Amino acid sequence: MQVTCPNCGARYAVDPLAIGPTGRTVQCARCSHRWYERPAPLAAVAPPPPRPVPDFVIRPPTYNSGLPALATPPPKTQWGQWLSIAGLAVVVLVIAAYAFRGEILAVLPSEWRDALHIDTLRSLFRQ
Numbered sequence: 001m002q003v004t005c006p007n008c009g010a011r012y013a014v015d016p017l018a019i020g021p022t023g024r025t026v027q028c029a030r031c032s033h034r035w036y037e038r039p040a041p042l043a044a045v046a047p048p049p050p051r052p053v054p055d056f057v058i059r060p061p062t063y064n065s066g067l068p069a070l071a072t073p074p075p076k077t078q079w080g081q082w083l084s085i086a087g088l089a090v091v092v093l094v095i096a097a098y099a100f101r102g103e104i105l106a107v108l109p110s111e112w113r114d115a116l117h118i119d120t121l122r123s124l125f126r127q
C-alpha cells in the first residue's frame with residue numbers, strides 16, 4: 001500500500017502487513033512528522049495472483065537417496081516344462097525302438113543279446 005506524509009507529501013510504498021489490521025503510528029523519513037496510519041481498505045489490498053503450480057515430476061531414485069530400491073526377482077526355473085519335454089523324449093525313443101526292433105536286433109552283438117536277456121523276454125511275449 002502507499003503511505004503519504006500529510007506534512008510534506010512524501011510517498012512511501014509500505015507492506016500492508018507492517019501497518020497491521022488496526023493501524024499504527026508511522027514517521028516520515030524526510031520531515032520526521034509522525035501520524036497514525038489506518039489500514040488500507042480491503043478492496044485496495046489486492047490478493048496476490050495465484051502462482052502456477054508446476055507439474056508433478058517423478059525422478060528415478062539415485063544412490064543413497066533414502067528410497068528403497070526395486071529388486072528384480074530371480075527367474076523361476078520351469079521344472080514342469082523340462083520334465084514334460086524329457087518325458088516326451090522318452091516316449092518317442094520307446095516308440096522308435098519298438099518300431100525298429102527288427103533292425104536293432106539284427107545289428108545288436110550277441111553278447112548284448114545275452115546280457116539284456118532279449119531272447120528270454122521275446123519268448124515271454126510270444127505266448
Ligand SMILES: [Zn+2]
Binds near residue numbers: 005007010028029030
Ligand atoms: Zn514528511
